[in-house]
Amino acid sequence: MTSMQAFRIHNDDNGYRGAIETMDTDALSAGEVLVKAEWSSVNYKDALAGTGKGKILRQYPLNGGIDVAGIVVASSDPAFREGDKVLATGSGLSETRDGGYGEYVKLPAALTIPLPASLSTRDAMILGTAGFTAALALLRMLDNRQRPDMGPIAITGATGGVGMLGVDIFTRAGFQVHAVSGKPAHFDFLRQIGAVECIDRHQLAFSGKPMESAKYGGMLDNVGGAMLAGFLPAIAPYGNAAICGLAGSPELPTTVMPFIIRGVSVLGVASAGTAREIRDEVWARLGGEWKPRHLDAICTKEVALGDVASVFDTMLAGGSFGRTVVRIGG
Structure with missing residues (x-):
C-alpha cells in the first residue's frame, strides 16, 4: 500500500x-x-x-x-x-x-x-485520445480504400486536438489536407503543421443541393450537423467521411444521394472501445510512419x-x- x-x-x-x-x-x-x-x-x-x-x-x-x-x-x-x-x-x-x-x-x-520505442511518455500524452482518434480514423479510411490521389482530405474542427493532430497525421501519411476552422487567427499555424489550404467555416456557403462537384477525396469530421451534411455532396466517388465528433450537432440533415450515386461511405470512429488488436496497430503506426512531425x-x-x-x-x-x-x- x-x-x-x-x-x-x-x-x-x-x-x-x-x-x-x-x-x-x-x-x-x-x-x-x-x-x-x-x-x-x-x-x-x-x-x-x-x-x-x-x-x-x-x-x-x-x-x-x-x-x-x-x-x-x-x-x-x-x-x-x-x-x-x-x-x-x-x-x-x-x-x-x-x-x-x-x-x-x-x-x-x-x-x-x-x-512505442520512438515515443516518450510525454509524446504519448500529447497524442492521447485525440491523436489515437485521428489515427484510427485514418486506419478505417485506408481499410476502405481511401487513397491520396482521390483528392484532399477536409478536416473540420481543425484547431481542436483531434483536428490538429489529424492535420499532422494525415499529411504524414501522404494526404493533402484542407483544414476547416472558425478561428482564422490560427490558419498560419495550421499551414505550418501541414495544411495546404485553410477554410473559415464562417465563410462556407453550402448550396443545399444533394450533389456538388467532387472536390474532396474524403473528410475527417469533428463537427456533425450542417457542416458534415454540407461536405458530403462534394466527396469524390468511393471517398470516405470518418466521423468522430459532434461539436456542432448530433443531427445529420442530408440525403442518400452521395451514398448511392458516388458510393461515399460514412465511417464511425469509436475510439473509447476499440478492440485491442486495432489499438496495437494504431499505436505502432503512431510510433512509426504516422508519427506527427x-x-x-x-x-x-x-x-x-x-x-x-x-x-x-x-x-x-x-x-x-x-x-x-x-x-x-x-
Missing part, C-alpha cells in the same frame, strides 16, 4: 465535486499492472467529467483522466515487467475505473499498451497535476488551443 495524490471526483450527498486528495493505491480500481504515472492529458471529456457539466462517470468516486502514460512498478501479468513504459487511452478510464489523474494507476493487462508545437500548455482543474472551464468555453498535457511524475 502506497499513499498517493489524485484528482478524485465524487457525487454524493455533498454534491458533485473534483479535487486533489490523498488516497492509497489499494483503493484504486483493480488491475494486473500497477503504473507510476508520468503524464496525462486534458481532453474535452475530462473537462466535462471534472466539472460535472457532462455525464461521463458511471460510478463514483473515481480519479479523472481518460489518458495516462508511465512506468510499470509491479505486474502480475507476464506480458509486463517492472520498468516497462506503457500507456492507456479511453477503455473506461475515468468512466468505469480510476483514470490517469493520479500518481499511480492500476490497469488491466488487456488495456495496457507498450509504449509537430508534437511539441501542438502541445501548447503543460500543467501540474495539482493545477489540472484550472484548465477545464476555458476548454469548455472553447478558449483552448492545441493540446494540454498534465505532468504527474517527477
Whole structure:
C-alpha cells in the first residue's frame, strides 16, 4: 500500500465535486499492472467529467483522466515487467475505473499498451485520445480504400486536438489536407503543421443541393450537423467521411444521394472501445510512419497535476488551443 495524490471526483450527498486528495493505491480500481504515472492529458471529456457539466462517470468516486502514460512498478501479468513504459487511452478510464489523474494507476493487462520505442511518455500524452482518434480514423479510411490521389482530405474542427493532430497525421501519411476552422487567427499555424489550404467555416456557403462537384477525396469530421451534411455532396466517388465528433450537432440533415450515386461511405470512429488488436496497430503506426512531425508545437500548455482543474472551464468555453498535457511524475 502506497499513499498517493489524485484528482478524485465524487457525487454524493455533498454534491458533485473534483479535487486533489490523498488516497492509497489499494483503493484504486483493480488491475494486473500497477503504473507510476508520468503524464496525462486534458481532453474535452475530462473537462466535462471534472466539472460535472457532462455525464461521463458511471460510478463514483473515481480519479479523472481518460489518458495516462508511465512506468510499470509491479505486474502480475507476464506480458509486463517492472520498468516497462506503457500507456492507456479511453477503455473506461475515468468512466468505469480510476483514470490517469493520479500518481499511480492500476490497469488491466488487456488495456495496457507498450509504449512505442520512438515515443516518450510525454509524446504519448500529447497524442492521447485525440491523436489515437485521428489515427484510427485514418486506419478505417485506408481499410476502405481511401487513397491520396482521390483528392484532399477536409478536416473540420481543425484547431481542436483531434483536428490538429489529424492535420499532422494525415499529411504524414501522404494526404493533402484542407483544414476547416472558425478561428482564422490560427490558419498560419495550421499551414505550418501541414495544411495546404485553410477554410473559415464562417465563410462556407453550402448550396443545399444533394450533389456538388467532387472536390474532396474524403473528410475527417469533428463537427456533425450542417457542416458534415454540407461536405458530403462534394466527396469524390468511393471517398470516405470518418466521423468522430459532434461539436456542432448530433443531427445529420442530408440525403442518400452521395451514398448511392458516388458510393461515399460514412465511417464511425469509436475510439473509447476499440478492440485491442486495432489499438496495437494504431499505436505502432503512431510510433512509426504516422508519427506527427509537430508534437511539441501542438502541445501548447503543460500543467501540474495539482493545477489540472484550472484548465477545464476555458476548454469548455472553447478558449483552448492545441493540446494540454498534465505532468504527474517527477
